Amino acid sequence: MVQVLLFFVLLSTGFSQESSARLLKTEETFSFLVLVTLCSLIFYFIQQAKSGKKLWIRRIPALASVEEAVGRATEMGKACVFIPGIMDIDDIQTLAGLNILGSVARKTAEYDTDLKVPVAKSMVLSTAQDVVKEAYYRTGHPDTFNEGNIQFVTDDQFAFAASVNGTLVREKPAAIIMLGTFYAESLLIAETGNHIGAIQIAGTAETSQLPFFVASCDYVLIGEELFAASAYLSNDPMLLGSLKGQDYAKMLLIVFMLYGVFAELSIRFFGFPEFLSLIQYL
Amino acid sequence: MKREIPLMITFFTCAILLLQFIVDLPILDRMTNSINDSTSIVATFAMVLGLASLANVHLNKIYKKRRDWGYSIILMLGFVITLVLGCLHGVDKEYSEALTKVQYEAMALENQTLKKSGEKEIHNLVVKSNYYFVRNTDKVVVTKDIFDHLKAQGTPVEEETLYSVDRENRLFYTLIFENIYDPLQATMFSLLAFFMASAAFRAFRAKSFEATLLLLSAFLVMMGRVPIGEMIGSMIGLNAFFPDTSDFIMKVFNTAGQRAIMIGATLGMVASSFRMWIGLETEHLGRD
Structure with missing residues (x-):
């Protein structure tokens, strides 16, 4: 698992280097960042589960x-x-x-x-x-x-x-x-x-x-x-940990969505253009 | 080792595919293509396994005269007849496709060669014409009479000559696929309408507040989608009420619900793939 994280870290540094710009598909930067965030969250909670922390999952x-x-x-x-x-x-x-x-x-x-x-x-x-x-x-x-x-x-x-x-x-x-x-x-x-x-x-x-x-x-x-x-x-704690990570990723996405709604409304009703650049980027 | 080797293959294959997604290197593109090709090759071999399993199950059933073994005889007959005819005549995907002029010329040349060598020509060319009425860049197919009439009036129209082939194996294709397979498939698909009605009847019973809401929204959407809905609306002085309400329900509530499920499912897919990639989820690998 450590190798996987290293793999992502190395790739992330590649995105930030000017010389690598031609090597990396810059149009996929955002998707890649989302993927790294999601996988990091899952990885973090797997580690938490491994260390013996009790994780609660709702009944399905x-x-x-x-x-x-x-x-x-x-x-x-x-x-x-x-x-x-x-x-x-x-x-x-x-x-x-x-x-x-x-x-x-x-x-x-x-x-x-x-x-x-x-x-x-x-x-x-x-x-x-x-x-x-x-x-x-x-x-x-x-x-x-x-x-x-x-x-x-x-x-x-x-x-x-x-x-x-x-x-x-x-x-x-x-x-x-x-x-x-x-x-x-x-x-x-x-x-x-x-x-x-x-x-x-x-x-x-x-x-x-x-x-x-x-x-x-x-x-x-x-x-x-x-x-x-x-x-x-x-009921494997490590697998349950990955579910927890997935839930946190979802929460992060909800925050992004709320920001998007708020920014869109701000621009439409109050004309705050500073929100626009991030929305356009997203 | 039975589990470690597949896990290693999974890890490296996924790493290559992920790298190809973000890194612009020709070698990664070639490796990805090779992986995709190998998937097709493995799938072809697996197809043989599948057919062998199918034949094994049904032949056993017939041999031991188990319950409903008569159906297995029909299945095996269909299996053998299709297989034999398919092996003898093959499947020609191009048989009904219109040929371009270049293809036609190439085929004519091929036929000339066949003729010279004394072999029988295999293609029967069918020449037909399509007539179009051209408006802006859109083409509408018209009959020859209308085409001639429009042409005489000076309206922009186009004529296109098509060449199609009528090959020898058409008989097999027509017999098996067009006369048996397609109608059976259409029958199964049409059953969906009746099943949909029975499912809707059960789902739309107003047993609770939520079910009543569902019934109401279904009624509004249905009225907005059928011509009679618009007619009833205009009779009570609400011309576009049903179509507009239907659109609103579909665009706002339905789209919001669908997107929520899709976002959740996508996150689940990524998490599930990640678990398989790092070898955390191995149930699908089977035996140790």
């Missing part, structure tokens, strides 16, 4: 309900379906979904409940298989792991939705967890899940799909909550 109902969903599936003797979105492994939302899949798989392994994972990309398939396998091994239930339950369906959006809907209607799982990137298929799958009476937990950072999930699912992880989920579920 959707994540607290994962156990409830798996428990319900166990009681009913039905399967639990996990869908990590329709995008490939290079999508950060898919990775966030797969990180949560590990926690879900550990719970299904402990409760001896079937976990079905239909995937839309073949690279996600091998990763998901590894994640679930590791969870079953770690909980001491390697014998109950069934590789066929993690299945590549198709990389076509609507064909994937049709296949998942078919599985849901035929097998009637008790719990459906959808975490990752979803587009138009989100409502098709979520409404089918609702019709079969499954408990549904969904999460995505796609703002256009969130209303559909809110209308059809029992619990929804909205935007950043999806990325906080793995840290929340793991």
Whole structure:
């Protein structure tokens, strides 16, 4: 981690040197500074967590309900379906979904409940298989792991939705967890899940799909909550520290936004031009 | 080591991509391109794994006659037929695309060579004309009759000759994709309208103050977006009430809410990427 900070510090000094001006893309200075600030805050809080400081994270109902969903599936003797979105492994939302899949798989392994994972990309398939396998091994239930339950369906959006809907209607799982990137298929799958009476937990950072999930699912992880989920579920102090850093970065952004609003109003109503230069820079 | 090696690869790859974002060095651009290329190569290999897994699951189901094994037969038939036809005839992306004159000439030359060597010509050229009515720089496609009429009047119009190819594998493409795949896809997409109605019915039940607000705003937005809304507005003497209110709700409340979520999500993405970069979040790497 120290190397990462050094990496950023060296780059930051590069921005300030006249001779380096041609080497560095000066148009990206602001984005870079935001990135450095954000990463420094995260790094600081990780260190705080490492030193043993207790960090409080608010309760996220959707994540607290994962156990409830798996428990319900166990009681009913039905399967639990996990869908990590329709995008490939290079999508950060898919990775966030797969990180949560590990926690879900550990719970299904402990409760001896079937976990079905239909995937839309073949690279996600091998990763998901590894994640679930590791969870079953770690909980001491390697014998109950069934590789066929993690299945590549198709990389076509609507064909994937049709296949998942078919599985849901035929097998009637008790719990459906959808975490990752979803587009138009989100409502098709979520409404089918609702019709079969499954408990549904969904999460995505796609703002256009969130209303559909809110209308059809029992619990929804909205935007950043999806990325906080793995840290929340793991309860690892270092990961929780990174969440704290993220929250402080958000507070900093809110201060910037308030400044922007204040400055804009000042210019419009009182004509204070001194605010303008910073606003234009931002 | 099974975990350390992927972590090292992640660290160095991310460092190169980040450096390329801020440092203007040709070597970094080349390295970034190589990384992107290698991603495509790995994805191609993974595709084979995916198809093998698909075939394995469904063949097992058929062999052991598990529940709903009949669907697996249909799937395997579709899989094999498409695969065989695709391997025999390939997929020609250009088949319906209009060709430029240069491409046409190149193709004509290619055909001449084929003819000389005694081989069969593979391209059937379809020549067609498009007619445009030109206003400022915008072009509107018109029929030949209107084009002739406008031309006679001295109105600025343009004629463009297009060459398209009708290749041999069109039969395969038309059969599988245009007659089976596209209608099935359209069917799935059209189901969305019905699902949207059932979801809206549930979401808009005025069970609480917030739900009532949602119902009210949905009603106003809907009225502003349908022609009948404007008509009702004009009947009660409020001509632009519904469109203006709808615009206000969408531009102010909706945009503000969406931006708040987007800012939070972006911060989450950066934090999540940072955790993966420094090797703090390793769940996705699977087994030790």
